[in-house]
Amino acid sequence: MEFKEGLETFGLVDLLRIHHEALEWVFRDTFxxxxxxxxxxxxxxxxxxxxxxxxxxxxxxxxxxxxxxxxxxxxxxxxxxxxxxxxxxxxxxxxxxxxxxxxxxxxxxxxxxxxx
CATH class of the missing domain: 3.30.2410 (Hect, E3 ligase catalytic fold)
Structure with missing residues (x-):
């Protein structure tokens, strides 16, 4: 929850929702x-x-x-x-x-x- 609140402080949550593929590699585990x-x-x-x-x-x-x-x-x-x-x-x-x-x-x- 704190992570999301921190991202919202800079307006990044909306940007991540729109451009989720840009950071997908950070959150995905590769096999x-x-x-x-x-x-x-x-x-x-x-x-x-x-x-x-x-x-x-x-x-x-x-x-x-x-x-x-x-x-x-x-x-x-x-x-x-x-x-x-x-x-x-x-x-x-x-x-x-x-x-x-x-x-x-x-x-x-x-x-x-x-x-x-």
């Missing part, structure tokens, strides 16, 4: 599968090793795992929110000499840590 390109664009690598170094190498995960499951593990959501995340999700890499052998995540700060 399209998450794409690898979307997941790649969402997470910013934060601690990459120097290009050409032995520590910088690619790893490939289990192909039976869905991208939605990876996103849910890292953020608690299986889809990217329409309005985006409140902060930039980060991707960190854990090396053999580091503290962890398994992927970890912090869903509050949106950090996904992957072992190399």
């Amino acid at each position: 399209e599968p998450l794409l690898a390109s979307q997941l790649e664009a969402t997470f910013k690598p934060s601690n990459l090793s120097e290009p050409g170094s032995n520590r910088r190498r690619h790893t490939y995960g289990d192909t039976s795992l869905t991208l939605g499951a990876v996103l849910a593990f890292a953020t608690g959501l299986d889809r990217i929110p329409t309005v985006g995340f409140p902060t930039q999700p980060l991707l960190e890499f854990l090396h053999e000499d580091g503290p962890a052998l398994f992927p970890t995540a912090n869903t509050c700060s949106l950090v996904l840590r992957l072992p190399v």
Whole structure:
């Protein structure tokens, strides 16, 4: 009710009724599968090793795992929110000499840590 009253303050309720299709994407949930390109664009690598170094190498995960499951593990959501995340999700890499052998995540700060 307060949301509607706030919109009425600026005369937006009538505009939304007339042009509802303009903001339909904000209120509708899409059921399209998450794409690898979307997941790649969402997470910013934060601690990459120097290009050409032995520590910088690619790893490939289990192909039976869905991208939605990876996103849910890292953020608690299986889809990217329409309005985006409140902060930039980060991707960190854990090396053999580091503290962890398994992927970890912090869903509050949106950090996904992957072992190399």
